Amino acid sequence: MEGNLNTIPLTELLELIHGHRRSGVLAVQVGPLPLSLRFSAGEVVGAAILDWEGLEALFTFPLHPKEGPFRFQPSPPSQEPPLLPFAALLGEWARVNDEWDRFRTLVDSPSRVLEAIRPKPPLEVFQGGKSVRAAAKAWGVPLLIAMERAYMGVREGDLYPLRRYAWYALRIRYQGRKGKTLEEYGQLQALLDGTRNLGEVIASGVPVGLVRRYLVQALSTGEVAPPGRGWLLRDLTWEMEKEGEA
Incomplete structure (x- = not known):
């Protein structure tokens, strides 16, 4: 069927x-x-x-x-x-x-890094910047509970969304022949050599939307398959929806 x-x-x-x-x-x-x-x-x-x-x-x-x-x-x-x-x-x-849908009106995805403005319990875990997924792990609670706490923290002014995501720490290095997906993103070919993470690639001037679209396509085709690729793809597509990229 x-x-x-x-x-x-x-x-x-x-x-x-x-x-x-x-x-x-x-x-x-x-x-x-x-x-x-x-x-x-x-x-x-x-x-x-x-x-x-x-x-x-x-x-x-x-x-x-x-x-x-x-x-x-x-x-x-x-x-x-x-x-x-x-x-x-x-x-x-x-x-x-x-x-x-409700929580994502203020926090676009669990990969978003938040900073504690007023680090009162339990939000002190965000001091120095931490993603909602990392906070869920630190708290030992389900992801949805962590997302609710983050949503409330942003709404009350205790947390501030930073302009970065957990996946910025990801390093991608291709060996040998480049995949078809990477060939469509020529601007990235010389940068994805494993010597820098995606945050550094973005800091060099590559638009975050371009990197995000590349990752979604590469994850979907299996050209990139890091551990946690399922939640990573879900977070990236959420972010694209929020930015109107999808």
Whole structure:
């Protein structure tokens, strides 16, 4: 079974698979963002955006996209337990989607680096500049909780978004033949040699939007595959949406 979400909404597609108790893998692509859902007897037992797995990744994926190709590949049922009962999963997915939309009005992505203006607990973790993802790890809380704290901190004037992102620290070096994606971004070819991070590349005069678009394309094609590429791609596409680049 395959088609496009412009003819059947994603929620209806999910309910169709659930109602017929199908087992297999549903692959969905919305723009550059891929989602893989594993079903067993109609229940969702696995979800991933590239190497970012689980409910946290799933709930960042848009539940009501206007279009995007999909394909369902049947397979035998597994013994894996559901991530959540189906109805509860859809309800929580919708709720968390709404929360992400609200928090992103002030903080465009969890990769955004924030600085503490008034470092009162628990926001002192942002002193010196830290991304929301890094703060979530430092606090030991789910990413959505960290994003809510960051949102409240910015709204109350306790935090200030800096003009950089966690992915600025990424170093990319190609060996041998350059990938097709890199060839389309000639301005970057001489700079992505592994001797400088992406923040330094941007500081040299390369527009941040150009670097971001390159990363999205390279991650989508697999030409660049660092650990954490799933959450990195999700954050980059969020940033592009906010900047009107998508």
